[in-house]
Amino acid sequence: GITWNFLRLGDYTGWAALKEAGELRSSLETWELRESAAEDTELADLKTNFADLQSRSADIITQHPALDAKEKEILRLRKRLIDLEIASPDNGGQPTQEAGTSGETRFTSTRTEVLRSIRQLRAEIDSSDYHRYIDGLSRFSLTARTRRDYEKHLVRLTPEQYQALADFSTDTPEDMLITGSAGTGKTLVLLEALARTLKSRTPELHLGQPTKTTLVTFTRTLVKYDRYLAELMTPGTLQEADLESSETFFWKKLKEKEPKHTVDYQLIRNLMSEVNDSGLLSDAELWIEIEEFLFGLNISKDEYLDAAVPRNGLKTPLNLKEREQVWAIREKLAEYMEAEGRYSKHYARVRLLHWLESDPGALITHENLFVDESQDMFAVELMCLKKLAGRSLIMAGDTGQSIYGFINPYRRANLELDQKQIRVLKTNHRNTIPIHNLAENYRRRGLRVGENPGPESYPFREGPDPEIHQMGNPDALADLLAAKARMYISDLGYDPEAVGILCSRTAHLALIAEKLSTVGLASAVVKAGDFEFSRRGVLRLSTLHSSKGLDFPVVLMYLPEMPPVKEIDPPYQDRLYRNLQYVAMTRGMDVVEIFRSDSVGIVT
Structure with missing residues (x-):
């Protein structure tokens, strides 16, 4: 380092052109190349020798x-x-x-x-x-064994991430999308933008204009995690009301117009057996058609019947007469919900959008709205958020990581942004090269020919190859996972909170907690109401879905089976499965191990 700085000084003083300076530069470059080649050879030998041990680790x-x-x-x-x-x-x-x-x-x-x-x-x-x-x-270079190392690794913004906000200003009315594949730090950039906005906010200068700024994200677990990250990055900047789940946020806004309304997630699903007289679609298919397609995308009658809007991803094709039958059921359900004052999740958003369109400005109390994991919002939710933001909508998301919706929400919500409104992050700071390669190869194998794979990203840290364990006995699989968790903590020195165990179904969490207890390890479910990410001394348990947006130095995935997916076209089902496993794998910073049954597919 000193020699290179000496040569750079020569560039400014002029003597770098001398023969001696050239010889010194050439010698230094040769030395670095030789040193780099030696390191590469050593790493290759280490990986080769270690591969046999990994193959027999069970x-x-x-x-x-x-x-x-x-x-x-x-x-x-x-x-x-x-x-x-x-x-x-x-x-x-x-x-x-x-x-x-x-x-x-x-x-x-x-x-x-x-x-x-x-x-x-x-x-x-x-x-x-x-x-x-x-x-x-x-x-291997394992970077985050202790909580202190883990937290430092999480919140240290890079030059690329700072550059994404180089000309950021909430004074402009333009929306913005921060995008990039897993591990590039989209949420960190969004939180930094939020902190800058909160610090610069001066309500006395707005003279009655909306000044509130809120970050809305998909789940309560992510609210807790984003608040944890924000407190590490800029202590004391965020107040309790500055981060909310989409459920809480939309419920509060609709309460301003309909104080007595309630939201029932299972309402339409439970009514299907009573109203489904179509003879065409199963109850599950009809639920998706009405709740997620018609309500979730805010499809109008003219679009559905007259324009015959494409139903991409839906399983059973419908002609005009069959669409008319479905629409009649949709109307019957809407009348029932309005009479009861009890709405399904997406119909509650449709109602809120109706109030926003019929009385513009009445519910706008926010100057800016920040949205994390925006790709998992439905289009009707993004439509509402856009109207509720008095000035701009700042989003972080990547459609390649969508694990709930199967239709691009940005296009439907008229949020097609030009290049100057999109900030693309390309450096993967979270995952090691082997983890990144496994996850990307797995996800991309599910893309259709010619389909855009999304933004490229580039990892730079080496690490051990992910291990995949396959057994037919789920109980034995859980025993092996518990033994591996004990090994990472007792023998490799990871703090318990550095280990995340991700299960394919909620029902598996209790089994894994019991198995961990038998080897002397305490654990906690991240989705539990009283769980906080600042808690020490316990392993983190989560479903694959609830792990969205989180980070763990060690990730152990328990996949004796996969959760059932929506009754949609098989190619779209496959994509949701691949995205879900991609998201879970890319939670791992240092290590990923997958414990799966014979029926669960994964790239080897």
């Missing part, structure tokens, strides 16, 4: 109890050595054997025997596959 992990017994025996023998030293003639002890030379000989012989036993046990431990496996893992 068997290797079973060696731990026997090795642990040997460690305890070494401790017992060392204690015996201490006792022997205390009782030795040299220390004035009173040996129980015969005195004199024969006693000293007996002491020396016993001590030698104990030392020999210790050396033998230590050699057996050090030469074991388990020890070599742990050593191989620890030799």
Whole structure:
């Protein structure tokens, strides 16, 4: 570093053109290339030698109890050595054997025997596959074993991330989208933009204009996590009301017009058996048609019937007469909900949009709205948010990570932004190269021919290859996962809160918590109402869906089965599955291990 700085000084003073300076620069470049080549060779050798151990890690992990017994025996023998030293003639002890030379000989012989036993046990431990496996893992550049390292890694903005906000200003009425693939730091940039806005806010200058600024995100878990990150980045800047889940935000806004309304997520699903007289669609298909397509996209009667708007992703084709039948059921449900004052999730958004369109400005109390994971908002939600933002909508999202909707919400919500309104992040700071490559290869294999794969990203950190364990017995799979979790904490030094265990279904969380308890590990479910991300000493448990937007140094995925998906076209089903597993894999910063049954597909 000093030599390069010396050469840069020469660039300014003019002597860099001298022959000697050129020779020095050439020598330094040659040295760095040789050093880099040596490091690459060493890394390649390490990976090659470690690959065999990784392929057998499920068997290797079973060696731990026997090795642990040997460690305890070494401790017992060392204690015996201490006792022997205390009782030795040299220390004035009173040996129980015969005195004199024969006693000293007996002491020396016993001590030698104990030392020999210790050396033998230590050699057996050090030469074991388990020890070599742990050593191989620890030799990779693992960056976030402790909470302090983890938090520093999370909140340190990079030059690329700062550059994304170089000309950012909430004084302009233009919307903005921060995009990039997983691990590029979209949420961090969004939180930095939010913090700058809050710090510069001067209500007294707006003279009655809306001044409130809120970040809306998809789930309550993400609200807690974004608040945790924001407090690490800019302590004390965000107040409790500055971050809200979309559910809370929309419920509060509609309450201003309809104080007695309630929202029932299961309402339309539960009514399907009573109203479905179409003879065409299953109850599940009709629920998706009405709740997610017609209400979720705010499809009008003219669009659905007269314009025959395409139903991309929906499973069963419908002609005009069949659409008319579906629309009649939609109208019946809407009348029922309005009479009851009880709405489904998306019809509540339709009602809010109706009030916003019929009385513009009446509900606008926000100067700017920030939206995290915007790709998972439905179009009707983005329409509402756009109208509720007095000035601009600042979003972070990537359609390649959509795990709920199967139709691009931005286009339907008329949020087609030009290039100057889109900030693309390309450096993957979260994942190692092996994790990134596995996740990207898996997701991209599900794309249609010619389909845009989305923004490229480039990782730069090395790490161990992800491990994939396949078993037919879910209970044995959970036992192996618990043993691996114990290994990362006890043998590799990760703090418990650095380990995230992601399950394919909510029903699996209790089983995993029980298995962890048997190996002495405490855990907590991130979706629980009382859970906080600042909590220490417990492993984090989550479903794949609830892990969206989170980060964990170690990710262990438990996939004995996959959750059921919506009754939509198989290609769209496959994409949702791939996106879901892609999102889960890319939560891992250092390590990803996948524990799956034979029926769950994954790239190997």
